[in-house]
Amino acid sequence: MKTEIMMDKVYNYLRSRLFPWNFLMEPVDDATIEHFIKEDFMIPPGMDNEPSKEELSKIIGDEVQKIANECLAHPGKDPFAHAQALIYTMLYDLQRRQELRGLGDIVDAKALAKLMGISMDSFERKEKLIWQLIQRYKDGKPSAKDMLGQKVTYGDGTLIGTVHNIVYDDRTGDLLELKVKTDKELLAIPIDGIRLKNVYNNYVILKDIQ
Numbered sequence: 001m002k003t004e005i006m007m008d009k010v011y012n013y014l015r016s017r018l019f020p021w022n023f024l025m026e027p028v029d030d031a032t033i034e035h036f037i038k039e040d041f042m043i044p045p046g047m048d049n050e051p052s053k054e055e056l057s058k059i060i061g062d063e064v065q066k067i068a069n070e071c072l073a074h075p076g077k078d079p080f081a082h083a084q085a086l087i088y089t090m091l092y093d094l095q096r097r098q099e100l101r102g103l104g105d106i107v108d109a110k111a112l113a114k115l116m117g118i119s120m121d122s123f124e125r126k127e128k129l130i131w132q133l134i135q136r137y138k139d140g141k142p143s144a145k146d147m148l149g150q151k152v153t154y155g156d157g158t159l160i161g162t163v164h165n166i167v168y169d170d171r172t173g174d175l176l177e178l179k180v181k182t183d184k185e186l187l188a189i190p191i192d193g194i195r196l197k198n199v200y201n202n203y204v205i206l207k208d209i210q
Contacts, residue, residue, distance in 0.1 A: 001076050003076075006075070006079070007075055009026075010068050010079055011072065011195055012070050013026075013068070014088075016061075018115060018116070019061070020060055020064035020065070020083070021103075021107050021112050022112070022116060023064045023079065023080055023083040023084070024060075024083060024084055024103060025109070025112050025113060026063075026080040027118065027122065028078065028080050028126070029081070030129060032081040032198045033081045033085055033129070033133065033174035034133050035081070036078075036081050036082050036085030037085045037088075037089065037130070037133045037134055037137055037138075039085065044059055044062070052188075055096075056106060057106060057107075060090075063083070063087065063090070064083045064087065065128075066088065067079050067083045069083050071173065084130065085130075088127075088130045088131070089134060089138065091103070092134050092138060096192055102127055102131075131175060146161045147166060148163055148164075148165075150162065150163050152178070152189070152193060152204045152206065153205055153206070154205070154206055155205055160180060160187070160206070161180045161181045161182035161183070163179070163181075164180060164186060165178070165179035166179070167179065167188075176190070177189055177190045177191055178191070178194065194206060
């Protein structure tokens with residue numbers, strides 16, 4: 001899609017009553033969506049607390065708004081593929097916890113497809129592809145080795161430091177804590193203070209604890 005056409009579409013989609021769902025319904029190239037899904041995303045705060053449908057809709061709207069604003073300010077990336085990759089990555093954990101089957105659980109996908117002139121068959125094919133790609137690149141618990149060197153942040157994205165070392169229980173082999181290197185000291189973070197499901201984003205995100 002030419003940059004001028006994409007910018008016009010983003011501008012119009014932002015002002016549509018279908019926003020932000022129109023960004024998620026837009027057809028995208030398979031290779032482009034795969035490219036974005038392979039990227040590392042910071043999962044926004046609120047996704048780990050079993051958000052209600054209304055809370056989830058607001059989170060999605062806020063994240064798509066950021067992507068759209070970035071596109072308008074700095075054209076280049078496909079904002080539709082970017083938004084879809086990020087939002088579906090966010091929703092993946094809810095799906096794994098069997099709290100969500102797909103976008104249709106949040107919004108009337110059939111009505112949206114009809115309003116946008118998109119066939120449900122093509123949308124469902126794309127959604128299936130996205131889930132498959134996320135499973136390929138994001139699925140599975142990270143190994144301890146994968147955590148070494150990862151950035152450690154609070155839930156709001158504030159950087160604390162990086163994973164310097166990992167402490168195990170000598171008897172059971174269970175992971176007990178992470179040693180986090182900051183600018184000033186080495187912190188010991190207990191494993192129950194970490195949102196493990198967010199580690200696949202190449203970030204170790206702490207729970208809201210002291």
